[in-house]
Amino acid sequence: MSYNIIVLAKQVPDTKNITGDAMKPDGTVNRIALPTIFNPEDLNALEEALKIKDEYGAKITVLTMGPPSAAEVLRQSLFRGADDVILLSDRKFAAADTLATSYVLSLAIKKIGKFDLIIGGRQAIDGDTAQVGPQTAEKLKVNQATCVNDIVELTNDSITVNRNTDHGSETIKTKLPILLTITAEANTPRPPSVKKTLTYKNALSLIEKNDYDEEYLKSNKKPFVIKNWDHKDINAKTERCGLTGSPTQVKKIENIVLETGNFKNIENSASGIKNLISELMSEHIIG
Ligand SMILES: Cc1cc2nc3c(=O)[nH]c(=O)nc-3n(C[C@H](O)[C@H](O)[C@H](O)COP(=O)(O)OP(=O)(O)OC[C@H]3O[C@@H](n4cnc5c(N)ncnc54)[C@H](O)[C@@H]3O)c2cc1C
Numbered sequence: 652m653s654y655n656i657i658v659l660a661k662q663v664p665d666t667k668n669i670t671g672d673a674m675k676p677d678g679t680v681n682r683i684a685l686p687t688i689f690n691p692e693d694l695n696a697l698e699e700a701l702k703i704k705d706e707y708g709a710k711i712t713v714l715t716m717g718p719p720s721a722a723e724v725l726r727q728s729l730f731r732g733a734d735d736v737i738l739l740s741d742r743k744f745a746a747a748d749t750l751a752t753s754y755v756l757s758l759a760i761k762k763i764g765k766f767d768l769i770i771g772g773r774q775a776i777d778g779d780t781a782q783v784g785p786q787t788a789e790k791l792k793v794n795q796a797t798c799v800n801d802i803v804e805l806t807n808d809s810i811t812v813n814r815n816t817d818h819g820s821e822t823i824k825t826k827l828p829i830l831l832t833i834t835a836e837a838n839t840p841r842p843p844s845v846k847k848t849l850t851y852k853n854a855l856s857l858i859e860k861n862d863y864d865e866e867y868l869k870s871n872k873k874p875f876v877i878k879n880w881d882h883k884d885i886n887a888k889t890e891r892c893g894l895t896g897s898p899t900q901v902k903k904i905e906n907i908v909l910e911t912g913n914f915k916n917i918e919n920s921a922s923g924i925k926n927l928i929s930e931l932m933s934e935h936i937i938g
């Protein structure tokens with residue numbers, strides 16, 4: 652059986668290389684000042700989809716909601732083996748919290764139609780909430796399994812996965828269709844293929860078209876056009892999109908620099924460790 656898989660991928664600020672003010676005075680992310688990357692665990696999500704495609708056959712559609720520059724995440728997905736890509740970009744989607752983000756993603760998935768699996772990353776390195784996957788599954792009324800580190804078995808109508816829990820891990824079997832969120836330990840993402848990179852290096856979304864000279868677009872080397880859907884294309888209610896549709900607004904963000912305070916020598920013995928653990932528990936640092 653060949654599977655229809657939708658991968659959720661986000662373009663995120665490269666939080667390791669922040670240049671300039673990360674936040675605007677209104678509490679939204681100053682994305683201009685931040686170099687962007689493919690959200691790391693979304694590369695693991697894409698890799699999990701590609702492994703299913705290698706083993707069983709699949710059509711992989713990658714979906715991202717973001718500014719026009721987020722099309723780069725979709726090019727990177729095509730370079731690795733995605734079959735189709737869709738950019739959800741509209742000023743009305745800007746500054747969305749997880750509720751508004753999952754609303755838009757769920758409407759786009761309804762527009763795509765039939766799917767067996769939706770695969771996203773466990774969490775994004777900027778918002779770090781890990782909420783979008785489960786919220787999207789709820790809106791689509793489909794099964795979900797989060798923090799998946801291994802797909803044990805996949806059949807025509809069921810899936811068995813290993814997932815991390817707060818107390819270790821568990822193995823669950825459930826019915827398709829399903830939404831999975833994948834952790835970094837699940838796999839090692841494959842690099843872009845040279846052949847696919849040459850094929851799709853000029854893929855562009857129409858909202859990026861301005862970056863390309865008209866002559867080139869008229870030339871017979873027609874680039875792969877990345878579909879861009881706005882709020883009208885997915886019948887979204889604008890009051891449920893972007894900042895308007897976001898009950899959560901980021902008040903303030905501070906860069907926390909962890910400084911070493913006073914330190915204490917711990918006796919290198921079982922009782923030394925035991926005393927350390929009971930001290931950390933009594934201070935509610937662990938446990
Ligand atoms: C510092 C900071 C703190 C924030 N705190 C909150 C908060 O407490 N509550 C809140 O509601 N919002 C918060 N936000 C806003 C939040 O980042 C955005 O709503 C964001 O679009 C989704 O949340 P997330 O980054 O936590 O993603 P997560 O829920 O961690 O993402 C999980 C997975 O969902 C998929 N996904 C997420 N966003 C997209 C997308 N745009 N396109 C495609 N797939 C996607 C990816 O597969 C991703 O791996 C915060 C933003 C910042 C920068």
